[in-house]
Amino acid sequence: MHSETPSWQKAAQAKRQAILDAIPQKWRIQYDTLPIDVTGEFIQGYLTPREIEITEADAVVITSQTTSGSWSAVEVTEAFCHRAAIAHQLVNCLHEVFFEDAIRVAKELDEHLAATGKPKGPLHGLPVSLKDQFHVKGVDTTMGYVGWIGTYQGKKDDPRHRVTESELVRELRNLGAVLFCKTSVPVTLMSGETTNQIIGYTWNPKNRNLSSGGSSGGEGALLALRGSPAGFGTDIGGSVRIPASFNGIFGLRPCAGRIPYEGAANSIDGQNTILSVIGPLATSIGGLKLLFRAILSQEPWQYDPLSLPLPWREDIEGQTKKLITQKDSTASQLTFGIMRHDGRVKPQPSVKVAMDLMERILRDLGHQVIEWDPKLCREGQEIASETYDMDGGEDLLSHIALSGEAQIPQCSVEPVKHFNAREVAELNVQKREYQKKYLDYWNSTAKLTTTGRPVDAVICPTAPHAAVIPGKYRHTGYTTFINTLDYTSLVVPICCADKHLSSMNERSEFLNELDRKIYEEYDPEIYHGAPIGLQLFGRRLEEEKIIMIAEYLSEKVKVYTGQ
């Protein structure tokens, strides 16, 4: 019997085509086969030398050119639009394309600079990409749900559709940023891989056998291809950090209350045991810092009821700089914890190589490094899992049900126990007590350091593996316990999996079956070239300190890896 194509498939197909159609014909590409790695020389092949020069500059260099008028906003915008268009055709990383609008905005910025002699703001002329949770005038926000196409968060005929903008978008426009595309996410957002029925699978540009990570996977892939210099993702379990790690870029999970979430779409909105947070991703630590500081300069707490009145704290920046530069005779004044594994799953050999490199750098620089105890990870991971499932899956299932779209294994949801208010409260108490235990542990490290202070930051893997083989992301615990803690965590790119190096690490003993399984799934050939980033984490609301330390360490990593 011949079956009709379901209507959700037709709607998804039409939207997929509409995204492609939004790319100007001149930027459409044809190919028969693609190499495994489509970054660098491969994508450069589609671009002019000038476009390459512009798009391979980071946000700091770009804004230094655009705010001074050396580069026009239009030229910069066109270059990134072109490169983003190609990126999407290579790895499926975009949900919305609005290049014409971007070029119009860029033109206005150029006119503004010409007329006033002043840039509109610190991001004047900087193209910024956004995960498809932010509402931007004139385009959809689907979050990968077929049932959200042509609606406002699934609501048909809602007057806000294609009209309202998220608070972050308003602030970015104020700052002079040029918005030009929205990037792909896994349906439901609750996945470390990016795949949905509309655009399919977002592949890793460095190794197209692998995942770009998730849920801000489109951001990760686009930045890896330099189709955008910087953008914003969100993170409730690792969704900024995982794509950062998998794509060799920088990503910050700030604590709740720093970057305004007001007016953005979300999954399980109103669940407030563990808040999803917005964080910047960028191709350089300078670019990440630029975006973070720029948003704070807009005083988001005046417009977003959940934002905290914390401007960029110059005093903490200064204190951290002093710790970095002020070294006594035997050791620097910064001390680090190193958490080699989370007590449940040890990292694959490739990630161990990255950890060993980082440890060697810290020791070579004279920093005291203490072993960080992983025993508190498990409870944080379990609290996170319970939190995500608290409503029994009702919210996620209701959005999938809008269109009747088929579920995808990596993002599948099934009905589970639905908590009542008292059970939610009990989980909140457990979470607070867990946070207290972790804080006490952190404070206790003052007894172990030569400085007499608790350690300044901790290094740990972002995932047990480099950019993962599709379908093999079995353990997100390296990122989720940080969400339960609401701690600051910044992913710093370290290296890429190297089949020659990592075969050294033979293991015959395992913590448990999952640990064995993930170890056995390490394949030096398939993973070869996959990026690996490590987390550098600090306590609650320590963004300034962690950004400054990341800036310091990433420079050193470059020296060691010869990047």
Place this chain on the structure above:
Amino acid sequence: MHSETPSWQKAAQAKRQAILDAIPQKWRIQYDTLPIDVTGEFIQGYLTPREIEITEADAVVITSQTTSGSWSAVEVTEAFCHRAAIAHQLVNCLHEVFFEDAIRVAKELDEHLAATGKPKGPLHGLPVSLKDQFHVKGVDTTMGYVGWIGTYQGKKDDPRHRVTESELVRELRNLGAVLFCKTSVPVTLMSGETTNQIIGYTWNPKNRNLSSGGSSGGEGALLALRGSPAGFGTDIGGSVRIPASFNGIFGLRPCAGRIPYEGAANSIDGQNTILSVIGPLATSIGGLKLLFRAILSQEPWQYDPLSLPLPWREDIEGQTKKLITQKDSTASQLTFGIMRHDGRVKPQPSVKVAMDLMERILRDLGHQVIEWDPKLCREGQEIASETYDMDGGEDLLSHIALSGEAQIPQCSVEPVKHFNAREVAELNVQKREYQKKYLDYWNSTAKLTTTGRPVDAVICPTAPHAAVIPGKYRHTGYTTFINTLDYTSLVVPICCADKHLSSMNERSEFLNELDRKIYEEYDPEIYHGAPIGLQLFGRRLEEEKIIMIAEYLSEKVKVYTGQ
């Protein structure tokens, strides 16, 4: 048939007697009849001139004497213990009495000062009272529940009982404060009057026909009688502000995250839609500021996972001072909103007198005063009500059930609908949208001010009445909408109900039946002499600004009222 006294009554009676027995025999008093007003001369009659001198000083004067060694900590502590002992015998305001321990601590402080020449901290030798939610070594925490007597929060044989201390207690000890008693609360904490089966009813010291307010009613009454110079209460719906208003003292509801709640007992712990917060109460605004700053100096965020890393912000203090002193030719640089009623219940004539006085002061001082729209109050009040009942009353009922104690009308709980996690999330979304609407409204006032800035603070009643007639607290909406907003609110004492003044305000039209009922319940004779404080509120985390403005205005109020 003769019925046995239930065991819960026996347990309550034994505890009530144990509290009295903890008061030294020499401080026990006898009386046949008491005057209506037991403050001032009446209570002074039990004290020496030196005790009166000490106990009628505020926390600023006391610490200036004790930190310099002019007054010994022991002498100060003994004076307050004595006065608190009498206060309790007059109005039932204490749950725990630990004077011996206080005097031992005071002795150590005196020795410390003698030995080192330095005070232990900014609160050296200052007696501080605590609402009976804070755990202090050696004594119970009952929160008025009969079933909590001799247990840790209702748990028998819990090793924490009488052993652990709340984080706030630890910090107060670090600061040199002397803890000497815990003050009464209504059973469940969810009431604007203070009454429970253990100590009975906490009467208003200025007018013993009336309530001392709740739920920090024991704090309010004790401070009104100068049995303590300053203390800490908690507030999830007005529980710091109501007793402050009803007792002619200062009380601050800071925003969540300023004063550490870690390790304190609570009702419906883990409900995190609207967080209960801890706030200081004091007999002077200077005393209140001293306590607030002292706690922040302990960096509570290093020990309490829910505290924010916000020290006392000198820059905001300075900016506010500048606004206060910097006046241009026509108007001061501070502008105020005045919210005369909440759109549901107009204040009784006595409170209107207080509002009119405050408005006159503001206008005389040249401040711009704009009418503050009450239309957003109702939604905030409704969200608060739903939040309090979210678990269907289960938590409160479970604690009442421990002993089987009889319910009390003012604190009665009955089972209602129990929300599920999705309904909780929907309420959280509604709350956030409500906060956003209020923020937008506040920002919109920039169009109405001569300064071009939104108004700096708003004045409104704390309750529709002065210290209330028992059983007649029918509308807590003046305080609850502030909790939904998580705004800063500080109660400033203004005046007392005066039967001669308030008869002027005849009303014949009413907003609704409740409004009529509350108006009709105004009795100039009964209410005569009852204190009235007004709220001065600012936005989220504006404590420094609101404290500075309260300091400025309370000085002016004194001038006008001749206090």
